[in-house]
Amino acid sequence: LHRLAYTGFAFLALIAAAIALSRPAWLFSNIYETQIAETIQIEAPDGSIIDLGPESRLRIAYDNQKRQVFLSAGEAFFDVRKDSDRRFLVTADxxxxxxxxxxxNVHQGPSATTISVAEGxxxxRRKSKTINETKAAPLQLLAGQQAQARINDTGLTKVVDMAPAKVGAWRTGRLHYSDTALRDVIADANRYSQTPIIIADESLLDMKLVAAFKTSQIDAMIDGLPEILPLTIDRSSTDRIVLRSASRDSSE
Structure with a gap:
């Protein structure tokens, strides 16, 4: 019995050693999550640095063939260490x-996933949710460029220019928007605001605006919206801020 037990233990130890040497992705899988207004910095196993934004969720899974990261919510800025032998892949939606x-930088919003490049x-690629194949030809982005994968589309948008210094500006507490739908701006604001901000009327969702503000100035940004968009602000409840169409309020 003792000999059989020893043999069984040695066999299990041999399997464990083989698994460790092969370094499968699941063995080194780590999940990181942040709360409202919380940011963290992650050092990946290869020395790459990932800044994870508020209300975000990320999983790291490395193996010998590739370095894989899954961003399932929120925003992250990646400073990737060069490794010609292993690709670095980020999957977001x-x-x-x-x-x-x-x-x-990779940002997941209600309308689109936005990718912006600061360096390199x-x-x-767009991938199908049901089968492992691309939906559109790959698109290359260089430093100072940005593109989107829109939620209700199958391709990628045209490349637009973006100042490299603004890529990942949220890490220094600043948010920048150009011709951006209100729904996307408010979605970001809610990741920093302890009081939920609700858009009550669908007519407001896709109204576009240009804005730049500090993440510590969400309230001031909200208070300034009626100056640029036809809406009113309802702060009658202590547990939410409600944005309503100005035309709706005037008719009531």
Missing amino acids: ETEIEVTGTRF AVQL
Whole structure:
């Protein structure tokens, strides 16, 4: 019996050693989550640095063939260490971003996943939710460029220019928007605001605005919205801020 037990233990130890040497992705899988207004910095197993924004969720899964990261919610800035032998892949919704070493930002909003490059280059692909195949030809982004994968579309938007210094500006407490739907701005604001902000009327959701403000000035940004959009602010409840159409309020 003792000999059989020893043999069984040795066999299990041998399997464990083989698993450790093969370094499967699941063995080194780590999940990181943040709360409202919380940010964290993660050092990945290869030395790459990931800044994770508020209300975000990220999973790291590395193996010998590739470095894989899954961003399932929120926003992250990646400073990827170069490794010509292992690709660095970020999957966010239906979008896959591939690099070997660069600095870029991935933002998941209600309308689209936005990828912005501060340094180096990345390659984007849209993938099907049901089968492992691309929906559109890969798109390359260089430093100072940005593109989106819109939620209700199957391709990628045209490349637009963006100042590299503004890529990942949320890490220093600043948010920038150009021709952006109100729903996307408010979705970001809610990741920093302890009081939920509700858009009560669908007519407001896709109204576009240009804005730049500090993450510590969400209330001031909200108070300034009626100056640029036809809406009113309802603060009658202590547990929420409600944005309503100005035309609706005037008719009541």
